[in-house]
Amino acid sequence: MQIPLIKFFASTLGLGGTKASPYPLSFASDLNNPENLEHPVLYKVDMKPPGWFHIIGNKTCGLENVFSVSYDKEMKEKGLLFPKARSRDKPVAIIDGKITGLNKSFEVYEIDGEYIVSYPLSPLLEIPKHTYVASNYLLTVQKDLEKIPKPIEDDIREINFRNRGAKLILGFNEDDTYYAYKPDLKESDLRKIVDPNKPPHEFIDNKWIDNRLYKNIRGVYLPEIKRALMSQWVAIYGSEDLYCDYSESPQDIGGVALHEMGHAFDYLQPFMFSETNAFIKAYDSDMKAFSENRAKLEEKYGKDKINFWCSALRNEQETFAQLFCGLLDGLDKESKEILLTIMPSCAKHIKEIFSWYRVYL
Ligand SMILES: [Zn+2]
Numbered sequence: 001m002q003i004p005l006i007k008f009f010a011s012t013l014g015l016g017g018t019k020a021s022p023y024p025l026s027f028a029s030d031l032n033n034p035e036n037l038e039h040p041v042l043y044k045v046d047m048k049p050p051g052w053f054h055i056i057g058n059k060t061c062g063l064e065n066v067f068s069v070s071y072d073k074e075m076k077e078k079g080l081l082f083p084k085a086r087s088r089d090k091p092v093a094i095i096d097g098k099i100t101g102l103n104k105s106f107e108v109y110e111i112d113g114e115y116i117v118s119y120p121l122s123p124l125l126e127i128p129k130h131t132y133v134a135s136n137y138l139l140t141v142q143k144d145l146e147k148i149p150k151p152i153e154d155d156i157r158e159i160n161f162r163n164r165g166a167k168l169i170l171g172f173n174e175d176d177t178y179y180a181y182k183p184d185l186k187e188s189d190l191r192k193i194v195d196p197n198k199p200p201h202e203f204i205d206n207k208w209i210d211n212r213l214y215k216n217i218r219g220v221y222l223p224e225i226k227r228a229l230m231s232q233w234v235a236i237y238g239s240e241d242l243y244c245d246y247s248e249s250p251q252d253i254g255g256v257a258l259h260e261m262g263h264a265f266d267y268l269q270p271f272m273f274s275e276t277n278a279f280i281k282a283y284d285s286d287m288k289a290f291s292e293n294r295a296k297l298e299e300k301y302g303k304d305k306i307n308f309w310c311s312a313l314r315n316e317q318e319t320f321a322q323l324f325c326g327l328l329d330g331l332d333k334e335s336k337e338i339l340l341t342i343m344p345s346c347a348k349h350i351k352e353i354f355s356w357y358r359v360y361l
Helices: 002-012 071-076 135-145 183-190 255-265 277-301 303-312 316-327 332-342 342-355
Strands: 025-027 041-046 052-057 067-071 093-096 105-111 114-118 167-171 201-204 207-210 219-222 227-231
Touching: 041 135, 052 135, 067 071, 067 114, 105 201, 135 167, 135 255, 207 219, 227 255, 255 316, 277 303, 277 316, 277 332, 277 342, 303 332, 316 332, 316 342, 332 342
Parallel strands: 167 227
Antiparallel strands: 025 041, 041 052, 052 067, 093 105, 105 114, 201 207, 219 227
């Protein structure tokens, strides 16, 4: 039993001749058990010989302390869990993140006899000191950011997110995010922008109506500070709960980070891609065809979906961000299909911009 572990240890440190395969990772069966919501088990690692190692999400984290771990103490004492650490800065195990939808690997370190886990988070992420998010919320955003092609994120030769200082800020609620970075948004929210005739929030027919615009949005891009912002807690206009905590339904924010970074991409140059004559022309011709084919699309995909896309594509800027997200696979299959059917010329135009970055879709 010990031999493969020693071999694995050697190759982790780059001393062995063969490349060790990472430990497999699977979803924990109790992932969504409400009892575990305080410290949800995110992933479990299949050990050989059998044992257990769980990666636990922290309910409140910054870019550090994202994970806690729990493990079979007895096996660890016997030296059977992972090989013994040779130094604090060398991982004792690499755990493949693929099954979780993450592209990179977790690394397990042994420090002062205890295990800790780290994951290489996107350099585009920022969580200011005054706030925190839940780790599963953070990881959903991370999955989106991993879809951004490298030359757009960071390439010394190009105008890209790193060179332009574009970042995505995450925070707990609207006070920590939108209002903290742009206090006049709070003022405009208090002026009740959604419905000027109603109070800030009220409870009607078992539904919360929160009239404040920025309290109701999952993400925004602020060009003045070159920051996209996302809030974990969001009021949902006309919902049964006062707030929606997206750490409880992280799947519902998939794509939001890519959409907001799409706006950031639009602002990368001294001009906006979506304001060029070529893009406006493409937008107008797609919209003309859309209004001619709308009935057919409604028949195929349903009226509600087409209405949604009609408002999602209400101007050139939103269309640009939606396509950035859709082309990089931030949308589900059907939404992407509808988007590309409605906006073929704009999609072609954005693919051409991507090709300047040597990104070919
Ligand atoms: Zn937008």
